[in-house]
Amino acid sequence: MLLIVVILTAIGCSGKPGTNTPELANQQEPAVPSPDPTPEVVTPNVPDVTTTPAPTEPEPEPENPLNNEPIAQNYHMTSNYYIKPNDENDNKKVVLLTFDDGPKEEKMLTDLLDILDKHNAKAIFFVNGYRIKQNPELLKLIHDRGQIIGNHAWDHINLKKENAEKIDQQISDVQTIVKELTGELPVFFRPPFGAANDEVRAKVKEAGMLFMTWSNGSLDWADNVRKPQGVIDSVMEQLAPGSNILMHEVAWTVEALDALLTKIEEQGYSFIDPRVIELEAR
Known part of the structure; x- marks a missing residue:
């Protein structure tokens, strides 16, 4: 009897495995708290204070004293290179100042230009192409100071000994480089x-230039005249109405120039502006 009770008790306590355990499929995971949302950044409505800089106006180019209204050509050059008025009643006591073989050196050239300005004088600077290539800024200086640039060939050579092609190159190349640097073509050769x-x-003539040599040589290239007083004496001895005075860009001529121009003025002469000279000799 006792055995039967034990068996029945055991059967009553047994059951299907897992009937008292909840199924995993129905089990919910604990909720994970969400992080606090990132607060929205609100940009304040600030007025745009950025200003666009005013456009910078280009600096005006220095005024070129030669960029004026056309000047009447009321003088001409004779076959022996003197300068004469077209009207016999106009002033005959004029001289033409010319300087050859530059541009060379800034200090000397600046002094020369300052002296011309002091006497309100214009001159023709007959320049060599190879010197322009060495000193392009000095060519611009001559032009910007209101003086006149003439063509003196590319090299300082005797053109009579050259063939036609070489002559053309010697003349044309100077025209080209002067035009490139100044915007103007020389009209004197x-x-x-x-x-x-x-x-x-x-x-x-084909290039539109007036051919000239000179009528009054300062002889500043001669060994016995390479001093200021020698230049002054040489020019004054030859001085005449319409003198076409040849000088060079050399130290002793620049040193003599102020006194020389003063003496010329004291004789009643004035300095002709080359732009009033016709481009055809008579």
């Missing part, structure tokens, strides 16, 4: 050494 032939003259 002086051959190195004053030496030329028909070929040279024809090329100069």
Whole structure:
């Protein structure tokens, strides 16, 4: 009897495995708290204070004293290179100042230009191309100071000894470089050494330039005149109405120039502006 009770008790306590354990499929995971949301950044409505800088106006280019109204050409050059008025009643006591073989050196050139300004004088600077290539800023200085640039060939050579092609190159290349640097073409030509032939003259005329040598040589290239007083004496001895005075960009001539121009003025002469000279000799 006792055995039967034990068996029945055991059967009553047994059951299907897992009937008292909840199924995992129905089990919910504990809720994970969400992080606090990032607060929205509100940009304040600030007025735009950024200002656009005012456009910078380009600096005006320095005024070129030659950029004026056309000047009447009321003087001409004679066959022996003197300057004469077209009207016999106009002033005959004028001289033409010219300087060859530059541009060379800034200090000397600046002094020369300052002296011309002091006497309100214009001059023709007959320049060599190879010197322009060495000193382009000095060519611009001559132009910007209101002086006149003339063509003196690329090299300082005797053009009479050169063929037509070489002559053309010597003249044309100077025209080109002066035009590039100043915006203007030379209208006066002086051959190195004053030496030329028909070929040279024809090329100069074709280029629209007036051919000239000189009528009054300062002799500032001669050994016995390479001092200021020698230059003054040489010019004054040859001075005449319409003198076409040849000088060079050399130290002793620049040193003499102020006194020389003063003496010329004291003789009643004035300095002609080359722009009033016709481009055809008579």
